[in-house]
Amino acid sequence: MTVKQISIFIENKSGTMLTVLETLKSAGIQIIASAVSDTVDYGIYRIICSDPDKALEILRTRGISVTIADVFAVELEDVPGRAADAVQTIAMAGININYLYSFLFKGKGILIFRTNDTEKTIQTINDAGLRLLTPESFLLKEE
Amino acid sequence: MEDSSKYLHPDKETLSRPELEALQLERLKQTVKHCMNSPFYKKKFDEMGLSPDDIKSLDDVRKLPFTTKQDLRDTYPFGLASVPLRKCIRLHSSSGTTGNPTVILHTQKDIDEWANAVARCLWMVGLRPDDVFQNSSGYGMFTGGLGFQYGAERLGALTVPAAAGNSLRQIKFMKDFGTTALHAVPSYVTRLYEVMKQEGVDPRTDTKLKVLAIGAEPHSEAQRQRIEEMLGVKAYNSFGMSEMCGPGVGFECEYQNGLHFWEDYYIVEIVDPQTLEPVPDGEIGELVLTTLNREAMPLLRYRTRDLTRVLGRTCPCGRNHVRLDRMRGRSDDMIVLRGVNIFPIQIEMILMKFKELGNNYLITLTTDDDNDNMTVEVELAGLFTDDYPSLKALEKNITRALKDEILLTPHVKLVPQGSLPVSEGKAVRVVDKRKVYQ
Numbered sequence: 040m041t042v043k044q045i046s047i048f049i050e051n052k053s054g055t056m057l058t059v060l061e062t063l064k065s066a067g068i069q070i071i072a073s074a075v076s077d078t079v080d081y082g083i084y085r086i087i088c089s090d091p092d093k094a095l096e097i098l099r100t101r102g103i104s105v106t107i108a109d110v111f112a113v114e115l116e117d118v119p120g121r122a123a124d125a126v127q128t129i130a131m132a133g134i135n136i137n138y139l140y141s142f143l144f145k146g147k148g149i150l151i152f153r154t155n156d157t158e159k160t161i162q163t164i165n166d167a168g169l170r171l172l173t174p175e176s177f178l179l180k181e182e
Numbered sequence: 183m184e185d186s187s188k189y190l191h192p193d194k195e196t197l198s199r200p201e202l203e204a205l206q207l208e209r210l211k212q213t214v215k216h217c218m219n220s221p222f223y224k225k226k227f228d229e230m231g232l233s234p235d236d237i238k239s240l241d242d243v244r245k246l247p248f249t250t251k252q253d254l255r256d257t258y259p260f261g262l263a264s265v266p267l268r269k270c271i272r273l274h275s276s277s278g279t280t281g282n283p284t285v286i287l288h289t290q291k292d293i294d295e296w297a298n299a300v301a302r303c304l305w306m307v308g309l310r311p312d313d314v315f316q317n318s319s320g321y322g323m324f325t326g327g328l329g330f331q332y333g334a335e336r337l338g339a340l341t342v343p344a345a346a347g348n349s350l351r352q353i354k355f356m357k358d359f360g361t362t363a364l365h366a367v368p369s370y371v372t373r374l375y376e377v378m379k380q381e382g383v384d385p386r387t388d389t390k391l392k393v394l395a396i397g398a399e400p401h402s403e404a405q406r407q408r409i410e411e412m413l414g415v416k417a418y419n420s421f422g423m424s425e426m427c428g429p430g431v432g433f434e435c436e437y438q439n440g441l442h443f444w445e446d447y448y449i450v451e452i453v454d455p456q457t458l459e460p461v462p463d464g465e466i467g468e469l470v471l472t473t474l475n476r477e478a479m480p481l482l483r484y485r486t487r488d489l490t491r492v493l494g495r496t497c498p499c500g501r502n503h504v505r506l507d508r509m510r511g512r513s514d515d516m517i518v519l520r521g522v523n524i525f526p527i528q529i530e531m532i533l534m535k536f537k538e539l540g541n542n543y544l545i546t547l548t549t550d551d552d553n554d555n556m557t558v559e560v561e562l563a564g565l566f567t568d569d570y571p572s573l574k575a576l577e578k579n580i581t582r583a584l585k586d587e588i589l590l591t592p593h594v595k596l597v598p599q600g601s602l603p604v605s606e607g608k609a610v611r612v613v614d615k616r617k618v619y620q
Contacts, residue, residue: 046568048598055598080595083570099564102600108568137569153568 040171041109041157043091047084048104049075056084059103063088066097071177072151074140085140087112087151089179108153111160112172115148125150125169132163144177183305185312188500190305190337191298194446195501202445202502207240209474210449214246217480219264222257223247243449243472248458248483251284254425258282262479265289270478274325274424276523286424287478293332295475299430299444300333304363306435306442306499307393307418311338314359314390318366318374319398319521320346325428326398326521330365333430339363346370349377356389365395365420367521368405372552375412386414395420397429398521399554400509400616408552419508425484426471432506440493440505447474450504451483452492455513463492468513469506487514515612519547519554524588526611529558532583538566538576542602545592547614554616556592558584561599 049055056075063070069089075082088094091107098105115121122141129136129152139152149172154160164171189195197205214234217223226247227233236245253262259275260267269289276284288296309315315334321327327345334341344355346366352374355361366374371394378385385391391413396406397420409417421441422429431448432441443450449472452461461467469486489512493505517524526545533543540561548555560580567573573596581594 044568046565048562048565048573048596050598050601078570081573081597083568083573085568104562104565104598106565106568 040161040173042087042112042151042172042174042177044108044110044151044153045086045088045091045094045098046106046108047086047098049082049084051078051080051082058101059084059086059098062098062101062103063094066090066093068094068097069179071144072140072142072149074138074151085138085151087177089177091174109157110151110153111164112176113150113152113164114170114172115150117143117146117148121148122150125167128163128167128169129154129160132159134160134163185310190302194444195302195306195503197446197502199495199502203240205446206449206474209446210240210243210472211237213472213474213476213480214482216264216477217482220262220479222253222262223264223482240449243451243483244460246472246482248470248485249481250485251425251487254284255282259285260287262481263287264480265478274328274428275323276424284425286427288427289477291477292427292479295447296329296427296430297332297336299427299447300329301337302444303420303430303433304330304334304337304339304395306433306501307395307416308436309334309337309339309363309393313339313362314342315339315363315365316342316344316352316355316359316361318344318346318352318364318370324521325422325424326365326367329422329428329430330395334363349374350381353378353381353383356391357383360390362390363393363395364391365397367399368396368401368409368417369399369520369552369554371396371409371417372412375409376552385412391415394418395433397421399518403508421506421509423486423488425481425486426473427476431471435497435499435501437498439497440507442497442501442503443506445503448472449474450492450506452490452506455487455489461491463494466491466507466510469509485513487512487516489513517545517547517556517612517614519556519590522589524590528587529584530611532587533558533560533580535583536560536576536580537563539563539580540599542599543611544602545612547612547616549616556590557595558592559595559597559602561597561602563599 047059071087073086075084095107134154137153141150183190214237270287271290272288274286317330319326392415394417396417406417418434421432432443434441451470452467453470454461455468466489469488469490471484472482473480489510490506493507495504515526540563542561544559546557577594585591
């Protein structure tokens with residue numbers, strides 16, 4: 040089981056991230072976590088949000104270069120060393136992690152990462168007894 | 183010719199204007215008659231109800247039809263020949279892979295006359311049989327190679343056909359062979375100078391260089407002066423185009439006050455590119471050339487698309503052949519970069535093959551550390567991937583495909599869709615920041 044991440048192609052210049060954020064804000068979409076790294080010409084702005092399908096649609100409508108990527112969201116106890124254990128499990132299976140970022144969500148540590156081998160990754164995580172989050176995990180609570 | 187003579191062809195170079203124009207009229211009449219051997223011109227004349235006998239004065243050149251690059255493409259490869267192919271001994275073809283290339287045919291006489299013209303140019307800037315002439319221009323189809331080769335041989339210089347590239351070897355040749363004259367595109371001269379500096383070679387003391395011929399790509403007066411300061415020698419501007427043989431069409435004399443266009447070889451007209459009417463001397467217009475002593479493939483009123491203006495018809499050097507300004511731009515969208523002619527449509531056709539890309543792109547030309555470079559910004563159609571390696575691979579594939587087409591390696595930059603400026607109506611595709619047309 041994977042979750043949907045919004046990936047946005049942005050130019051390395053001021054104001055480009057703001058456009059994305061304001062678009063999501065206007066649609067009432069909550070950002071759970073996001074990551075972007077410093078690159079030369081352009082970057083990929085990766086976002087876990089409350090409604091990725093709606094986010095994709097509205098960003099596309101605005102003419103923004105965007106795609107959805109299936110990534111893994113592993114839930115970990117909020118204690119030291121759990122991330123190392125989880126990544127060791129993946130590494131021992133010979134799986135290469137393309138990128139990874141983490142955050143705290145509802146008292147749990149969440150590791151978001153992507154690999155080239157979805158099936159093997161799922162099996163490895165299940166075999167290790169780790170918990171994978173589902174897309175529903177990040178839905179906004181109904182008011 | 184005696185080394186002490188200022189002119190290689192004094193009987194042609196120092197003609198008075200009336201004498202020169204009488205010669206032009208005589209040659210124009212012959213040329214027009216000869217053109218009737220070409221099916222292309224025969225048909226054109228018939229359509230226009232024009233006869234070679236209608237050419238009675240030099241002004242009658244305006245009665246003649248224009249010839250365009252498209253005509254050369256449409257008649258590819260031999261449709262514009264005015265002699266049987268068995269009389270031709272060489273052809274030069276443009277590198278363009280978009281649409282038909284162009285072909286220029288030469289008889290033995292054409293090759294001889296071409297060599298004479300180039301020899302005249304080189305003699306004018308001081309070359310003599312004692313000189314060692316190194317040609318660092320591309321050979322093969324590029325006319326700057328064989329054109330200068332034959333011209334320098336005709337003059338009697340010792341020639342070093344070094345061809346383009348391999349700067350270390352170029353510098354070794356210059357030192358070992360005592361090169362006194364060098365021909366190269368301006369951007370390559372600055373490249374050579376950089377390598378000389380790295381290698382600790384001082385061109386003023388470690389070489390015998392005394393003259394440079396630069397051409398085949400637009401360059402400003404400031405660039406020329408920088409090149410002259412770098413190497414400590416005079417650099418003379420050369421104008422040529424494959425349609426007019428190649429180099430040897432126009433060249434600067436010692437006064438560097440414009441390029442003398444050889445009017446015993448060509449009729450020079452400057453016209454308004456829109457109305458095609460002549461513009462007054464001093465005003466910028468499109469250069470139109472009619473060949474006067476070409477045998478295999480005479481061209482009438484060929485639209486060069488280069489923009490320039492008449493500076494004068496006299497000169498302290500004693501030559502009355504018209505002086506034209508350095509090229510000030512183009513009346514079409516052709517880019518000349520490092521001696522290579524590129525049309526934006528060539529780039530567009532490559533980009534459109536990549537389904538990951540949108541329709542908008544922008545070509546920017548810059549001069550960085552004396553090197554002319556091209557950046558191609560391309561808009562993504564959307565986002566097809568979530569990872570950097572795929573984007574890098576796409577950039578690399580686009581770069582390679584472009585290089586195969588335009589023979590230069592551009593810097594390819596992916597940009598988000600909608601981020602490039604779209605002007606009203608026609609999109610701006612090329613931004614030239616090189617300031618070469620000054």
